[in-house]
Amino acid sequence: MAASWKRVLFTCGGTAGHVNPAIALAQLAQERDPEVEVLFVGADRGLEKDLVPKAGYPFRTVHISSFHRSLRPREIRHNLISVGNLLRSPREARRILRDFQPDVVIGTGGYASFPLVKAASQAGIPTAVHESNIVPGLTTEMLEPFADRILVGFEACRQHYKHPEKVVVTGTPVREDFFTLTKQQAKEQLGVDDGRPLVVSFWGSLGASGMNRQMVDFLALEAAKEPFHHIHAAGAGGREPMAAALRERGVDLADHPALDVREYIYDMARVLRAADLVLCRAGASTISELTALGVPAVMVPSPYVTNNHQEKNARALEAAGGAVVLPERECSGQALFQAACGILHDGARRAEMERAMASLGIRDAGERIWRAVLEIEKEP
Helix, strand or coil, X not given: CCCCCCEEEEECCCCHHHHHHHHHHHHXXXXXCCCCEEEEEEXXXXXXXXXXXXXXXXXXXXXXXXXXCCCCHHHHHHHHHHHHHHHHHHHHHHHHHHHHCCCEEEECCCCCHHHHHHHHHHCCCCEEEEXXXXXXXXXXXXXXXXXXXXXXXXXXXXXHCCCHHHEEECCCCCCHHXXXXXXXXXXXXXXXXXXXXXXXXXXXXXXXXXXXXXXXXXHHXXXXXXXXXXXXXXXXXXXHHHHHHHHHCCCCHXXXXXXXXXXXXXXXXXXXXXXXXXXXXXXXXXXXXXXXXXXXXXXXXXXXXXXXXXXXXXXXXXXXXXXXXXXXHHCCXXXXXXXXXXXXXXXXXXXXXXXXXXXXCCCCHHHHHHHHHHHHHCCC
C-alpha cells in the first residue's frame, strides 16, 4: 500500500454480500500495513451494525433507508421516513468525513454507501465502488458519476455501465479460509471420502421455508439408495419440521448418516471446499465463493430480491456453463433431484461445469481491488 494511505473508510450495508467483501479488504489493508486505520460506516439498522463490530472494526452510522414501491399506508409512512433520512444523511456523512479525514472511501454496496461516497467525491477524496452482482444495483447506478473506479466481479458486468472506462474487473474477495484445505482434505475431515459425491444445499432466509418443503421430497428420493452424501442447511427452526415430515414418509434421518440436515453450516468454508455440487440461491457472496472454488451449482434464484438480481447472477453462470438454473415457479424436489443426478452421474459434464465455474473465479480479488484503488492516487 502506498505510504499516504493511512486512513481508509469503508461504507457498506444491507446484506452480508455487501459487508463481507469490505471486511476482507480491511483485513488485507492492515496486513499490508499495520498502521492503517480503518473506519466502517453503515445504516443504523442494517446487518452491518452487528457484522462489523464482531470483526473488530470501529463503526459509525448514518440515517438512511430504502424506498418501497407499495402504496399501502405502512409503506407510505416508511417512504416518508426515508425522504427525511435522505435529507439528513449528507450532513452526517460530511461530519464523519471531517472527523476521520480518510485518504480514500470505498463503497461495497447497499444504500448506506450512497451518502458517504457522494460526499467524499464532492470533497475531492478518492472514491471506489465495488459491485458484487452481475448487474449494478440502484445505489451503484446512482454513484457511478461520483466514483473514480467501479470494481466488478466479472467481465460480463462491464456492458451495464455508462462509463466503462471507469470499470475494472477485480472479482469479489473470498475469505482465505476457503482455500486452506484441499478438496480431499476437506472430504476426509467431514467423513465423506468414500467415493460418493457430496451435495450441499442451503437457501438463505428469503423463502427458505418453501424450499425446505421441496428438500423434504429431495431427501426422501435420496434415502432410497443414498447415491451421494448430502449436507443441507435448513435455517433457524427448520431442521425439526423437516425431520418430522421425513418420518411421515418413512425416512428417519438417524438411519441415514449420509443425509446430514443441520440448522446452519457453521463450517461453510470446509463444506464448500468438499462439495461436488451445490443447490442454492444466487446471491453475490455465493457466486463469488462458488466460482473461486470451481464448484458446479443448481441455482433457484430468489424471486424476492430487488431488481431480480439473483436470476441475472444465475443466468450469467448458466451462460458460461457452470450452473443450471431452475426458476422457483418451476422448481420441485423431483426436478432438483433429477438435475442433481444428471450432473453427478455424468463425469464429463460435471468436469466441464467445474472448469466453467473456475474460469469465472478470481482468487486474488482482494489484491486486484487494492491495485485498482491505489492507481487513483497516481492521477492528477
